[in-house]
Amino acid sequence: MLYDTDRRILRRWQGDPDLAPSDLAAALDLPAATVTRRIERLREAGILRGVHAVIDWAALGYAVQVSLRIQLDKSAPRAFDAFAAAAREIPEVTEIQTFLGRVDLRLDVIARDMAHWQALYRDRILTLPHIAEIEALMHVATVKTDATLPI
Structure with missing residues (x-):
């Protein structure tokens, strides 16, 4: 189950996948520890499988x-x-x-x-x-x- 904060994190990160978790937290006006913890939960749940390089x-x-x-x-x-x-x-x-x-x-x-x-x-x-x-x-x-x- 995704919470609103999780959706906000995923939406923002999809738009700018180069953001470090601390920058993502600042952009969302959330504590860095909260964003880091939620990213880890999303990974553990298999929702966030990784960050990929796009090669031309x-x-x-x-x-x-x-x-x-x-x-x-x-x-x-x-x-x-x-x-x-x-x-x-x-x-x-x-x-x-x-x-x-x-x-x-x-x-x-x-x-x-x-x-x-x-x-x-x-x-x-x-x-x-x-x-x-x-x-x-x-x-x-x-x-x-x-x-x-x-x-």
């Missing part, structure tokens, strides 16, 4: 981003586990999501350029186990990205 992959030379929709051959026992374990080993795979429906998994993959993407696709992606069908969607632009919640 393009600034590091990764100009290509592809989303892969994958259907697995589900006739093979443990196909999902084998596929997921192998996909985790590819450093350029930045996200793996599972779905119910026609698509079983979605992978986000980054590459430096089209030549790197082609080699990665041919040598690493297509060799992943139990793929029945694969669809590649080339990322063109991000229209909206927002991980904040309306708390």
